[in-house]
Amino acid sequence: MAGFFATDFGILILTVLKALAIIVPVLIGMAYLTLAERKVLAAVQLRKGPNVVGPFGMLQPFADAVKMLMKETVVPAGANRLLFLMAPMLTFGLAVIAWAVIPVNDGWAIANINVGILYLFAISSLGVYGVIIAGWASNSKYAFLGALRSAAQMVSYEVSIGFVIVSVLLCVGSLNLNDIVLAQRHIWFAIPLLPMFVVFFISALAETNRSPFDLPEGESEIVAGFFVEYSAMAFALFYLGEYTNMILMSALTTILFLGGWLAPFGVVPFTWIPGPLWFIAKIVLCLTVFIWVRATFPRYRYDQLMRLGWKVFLPLSLAWLIITAGALMLFGWLPRAA
Amino acid sequence: MIAAIAFYVFAIIMLISAAMVVSARNPVHSVLFLILTFFNAAGLFLLTGAEFLTMILVIVYVGAVAVLFLFVVMMLDINFAELRSGFQRYLPVGLAIGTVLLIELALVVGGWEVAPQAGALRYAPTAAGMSNTAQLGRLIYTDYIFLFQAAGLVLLVAMIGAIVLTLRDRKTSRHQVIAVQTARTAQATLELVDVPLGAGIATLGIRRPLPEPVAAEPEHDAHAHADAGGH
Numbered sequence: 001m002a003g004f005f006a007t008d009f010g011i012l013i014l015t016v017l018k019a020l021a022i023i024v025p026v027l028i029g030m031a032y033l034t035l036a037e038r039k040v041l042a043a044v045q046l047r048k049g050p051n052v053v054g055p056f057g058m059l060q061p062f063a064d065a066v067k068m069l070m071k072e073t074v075v076p077a078g079a080n081r082l083l084f085l086m087a088p089m090l091t092f093g094l095a096v097i098a099w100a101v102i103p104v105n106d107g108w109a110i111a112n113i114n115v116g117i118l119y120l121f122a123i124s125s126l127g128v129y130g131v132i133i134a135g136w137a138s139n140s141k142y143a144f145l146g147a148l149r150s151a152a153q154m155v156s157y158e159v160s161i162g163f164v165i166v167s168v169l170l171c172v173g174s175l176n177l178n179d180i181v182l183a184q185r186h187i188w189f190a191i192p193l194l195p196m197f198v199v200f201f202i203s204a205l206a207e208t209n210r211s212p213f214d215l216p217e218g219e220s221e222i223v224a225g226f227f228v229e230y231s232a233m234a235f236a237l238f239y240l241g242e243y244t245n246m247i248l249m250s251a252l253t254t255i256l257f258l259g260g261w262l263a264p265f266g267v268v269p270f271t272w273i274p275g276p277l278w279f280i281a282k283i284v285l286c287l288t289v290f291i292w293v294r295a296t297f298p299r300y301r302y303d304q305l306m307r308l309g310w311k312v313f314l315p316l317s318l319a320w321l322i323i324t325a326g327a328l329m330l331f332g333w334l335p336r337a338a
Numbered sequence: 339m340i341a342a343i344a345f346y347v348f349a350i351i352m353l354i355s356a357a358m359v360v361s362a363r364n365p366v367h368s369v370l371f372l373i374l375t376f377f378n379a380a381g382l383f384l385l386t387g388a389e390f391l392t393m394i395l396v397i398v399y400v401g402a403v404a405v406l407f408l409f410v411v412m413m414l415d416i417n418f419a420e421l422r423s424g425f426q427r428y429l430p431v432g433l434a435i436g437t438v439l440l441i442e443l444a445l446v447v448g449g450w451e452v453a454p455q456a457g458a459l460r461y462a463p464t465a466a467g468m469s470n471t472a473q474l475g476r477l478i479y480t481d482y483i484f485l486f487q488a489a490g491l492v493l494l495v496a497m498i499g500a501i502v503l504t505l506r507d508r509k510t511s512r513h514q515v516i517a518v519q520t521a522r523t524a525q526a527t528l529e530l531v532d533v534p535l536g537a538g539i540a541t542l543g544i545r546r547p548l549p550e551p552v553a554a555e556p557e558h559d560a561h562a563h564a565d566a567g568g569h
Binding site for chain 2: 083113114115118119121122125126128129132133136144147148151152155158175303304307
């Protein structure tokens with residue numbers, strides 16, 4: 001059996017199985033994230049939330065999926081048909097392929113590549129294309145306005161995310177995601193780099209177009225933003241993409257700042273629980289904060305959003321980057337270059 | 339074998355999409371083909387083992403530069419008939435420029451000499467036991483630090499130039515000064531007064547600090563006082 005998995009064909013089969021082993025849990029997690037969001041929002045607003053389909057509404061996501069599949073995909077008359085249908089696929093596809101490099105436990109990634117963090121950064125910076133192409137191909141004013149807002153927003157917040165990532169990399173000395181987690185054996189980066197952690201989390205909200213930064217889909221001003229013309233499965237793909245991206249950003253926050261699969265403090269009762277469970281628990285924690293923020297904060301005004309990105313986060317992350325580099329040099333903590 | 343197939347796939351798609359960039363009718367399609375070209379170039383980098391350059395190409399060109407291109411091109415209102423109308427008139431000029439460029443290219447390529455050690459360097463591009471990224475960093479920040487800094491300065495000048503060209507501070511526009519807003523305290527804006535039952539505002543002497551009335555008519559003045567009672 002081991003011999004079979006060493007052949008070309010065996011490696012192919014193994015890779016497909018590995019991919020399924022991560023995509024299937026992510027998709028199921030995504031389905032239950034939609035339910036969890038409605039439940040948490042309901043709890044915040046003193047309601048019950050979905051509770052009719054299945055016990056505690058557990059089958060609600062599948063009922064929604066079936067409903068979406070049964071509906072008709074409408075392509076507007078003036079739309080650019082090819083791009084219109086390509087945009088949701090692109091959004092969803094990008095959200096899924098990013099998971100190829102996420103390590104769930106020590107060395108448990110489909111591809112343990114040297115530039116893992118850059119790969120994730122590249123994929124997340126491509127996410128804007130799904131939005132902008134959807135907005136343009138719809139040939140609708142509202143959709144286009146949503147797309148323009150989104151493009152400006154995502155490009156702005158990427159800059160500060162980049163600086164946050166660089167300051168983490170300075171402390172690690174490697175671009176490999178596995179190494180980034182292992183560098184946090186003694187202390188999670190959320191503690192020494194607390195301001196960067198906060199900046200990263202808020203930028204992650206903006207990057208995934210979540211409230212309070214959900215300007216692209218501000219339903220009170222521009223109906224539903226860039227996907228106003230979409231229906232049925234195409235609409236569902238945008239939805240899936242958004243929630244998968246949320247999980248991805250939570251996973252990235254966990255890897256960069258919360259010690260990935262590592263148990264807190266590294267002491268006995270915690271280390272009995274296997275790494276992947278810790279990883280999932282930390283992702284769930286981040287996602288809860290995502291939803292909590294949505295339930296609590298009003299939407300930002302657009303000029304305030306841009307001000308926060310360029311005039312607050314950019315100088316702050318740049319200054320903290322220089323402070324980090326200076327401190328590492330001063331105390332001789334600089335990691336040895338790989 | 340697989341590497342060779344991947345090379346030809348990337349190279350062929352790249353050439354076709356590069357041709358489509360200049361021949362596509364719709365400028366938005368042109369930009370999208372340009373993005374496809376970038377992607378395939380990134381793939382070619384990856385095949386040569388330059389994973390850092392691959393990622394940077396995708397992040398910088400696809401993730402930022404091409405987004406701005408797309409942003410601008412999508413907002414253009416293009417009349418395609420008008421765009422094609424001057425084709426015959428501009429053809430001679432275009433051909434002339436094209437010919438000059440072609441001759442220059444031929445001269446450059448004709449005078450190209452391959453350095454004798456280049457072949458050997460190509461076969462050992464990275465030193466053993468060191469990642470591609472670390473080597474690039476080591477080269478850029480030591481041997482080529484002045485060129486690197488000079489490139490940075492050029493970009494800085496371009497950035498300042500862009501800001502100077504587009505910044506217009508109209509004095510009429512209303513800016514939000516967040517610091518002033520957050521520095522406001524309840525004491526500075528609110529006044530809590532115990533009002534006896536049935537007492538009017540005028541009897542208590544509550545006045546908002548109003549600007550001096552300049553030769554206002556008595557009736558208008560009374561109106562202003564009524565407004566002042568809006569505490």
